[in-house]
Amino acid sequence: MPVLAYCVAEAACEIHSRLLAGVSGAEIETLEESGLRCFVSSYPLKPPTDPDPVREAALDFHRVLQTILSQAAIIPFRFPTILSDSKELVNFLQENASNYLDVLSRLRNKVQMEVRIAFVDAAKPPAEQQDSGASYLRRKQSRSIDLRSLAQRLRTAAGQHIDWWKERETGDGLQCYALIDRGDIDNCRQSFREVSVPPELTIRITGPWPAGQFVEKE
Amino acid sequence: MAKQSPEIVNIGSGDQDEVSLVDILDHVLNSGVVIRGSVIISVAGVDLIYLGVDVILSSIETALRHIPGTSLNSTKPDGDAGA
Numbered sequence: 001m002p003v004l005a006y007c008v009a010e011a012a013c014e015i016h017s018r019l020l021a022g023v024s025g026a027e028i029e030t031l032e033e034s035g036l037r038c039f040v041s042s043y044p045l046k047p048p049t050d051p052d053p054v055r056e057a058a059l060d061f062h063r064v065l066q067t068i069l070s071q072a073a074i075i076p077f078r079f080p081t082i083l084s085d086s087k088e089l090v091n092f093l094q095e096n097a098s099n100y101l102d103v104l105s106r107l108r109n110k111v112q113m114e115v116r117i118a119f120v121d122a123a124k125p126p127a128e129q130q131d132s133g134a135s136y137l138r139r140k141q142s143r144s145i146d147l148r149s150l151a152q153r154l155r156t157a158a159g160q161h162i163d164w165w166k167e168r169e170t171g172d173g174l175q176c177y178a179l180i181d182r183g184d185i186d187n188c189r190q191s192f193r194e195v196s197v198p199p200e201l202t203i204r205i206t207g208p209w210p211a212g213q214f215v216e217k218e
Numbered sequence: 219m220a221k222q223s224p225e226i227v228n229i230g231s232g233d234q235d236e237v238s239l240v241d242i243l244d245h246v247l248n249s250g251v252v253i254r255g256s257v258i259i260s261v262a263g264v265d266l267i268y269l270g271v272d273v274i275l276s277s278i279e280t281a282l283r284h285i286p287g288t289s290l291n292s293t294k295p296d297g298d299a300g301a
Contacts, residue, residue, distance in 0.1 A: 007250075008251075055239075055243065058242070058243050058246045058247065059239075059242060059243075061246050062242045062245070062246050065246070075250075075251055076246075076249065076250040076251065077250050077251050078246070078247070078248070078249065078250035078251065079246040079247060079250070081250075081251075204241075206238075206241050209245060209249075210249075210250075212245075212249040212250060213249075215251075
């Protein structure tokens, strides 16, 4: 029977998932292989009742991840990851066990906080369409400097809590990722909040999330 | 111990709940390990569409709406994964 895979954790971790409902109310089951524990539910799913089944399924998936994340470090699968049967998943875990165990050990007590920085006027139609190419590039460079400057101040403000920091430009701003200890979530969030944000910029602080941006070593 | 649900803090912008939903959907759909493989969407036992798993996201809505009439059957993954 096809299975929907949620995430992988260390098999040695004590994780309570027996009463956890998965996507469409499916029972969450665990599969252990090579020191890893994988959380899955059966597929196909029951017929959806929600008028927006994809959104509801994604939210169910998210709830499962967050419940497990609250107990242990996880490597999430992208939704939806469906395998034809448990054997395929076992084969996958066997092939990747060494790497995943290393990652999970490294991220054992870590979570990921995120800050999205954007311009308040990002949603408005771009006025620079009538600009020359040079002025467009100057404006873009200026905005990038503003974004990076605020990111640096956020990083500095929470620096004592941050183990690793990454930034990624998005279409309308800058996405920042901070790897922190589980015990520092509130302190880190408070440090971000205390940073003065220029009126032309907005920030959105979210987390804790699984430390997905820090799975790969640099 | 991490809190069970991510908290959203907006500074200088609007609707908190809507932002929260967008963040959650963005994470589950765009973050996480990808098992490279392939899927075949079939209806009533007839294979209709062959897809690489990276593009399955565009088809899941259709699949879910037609369950149990539609099924997603994956073929053997190649074991390559990335985050």
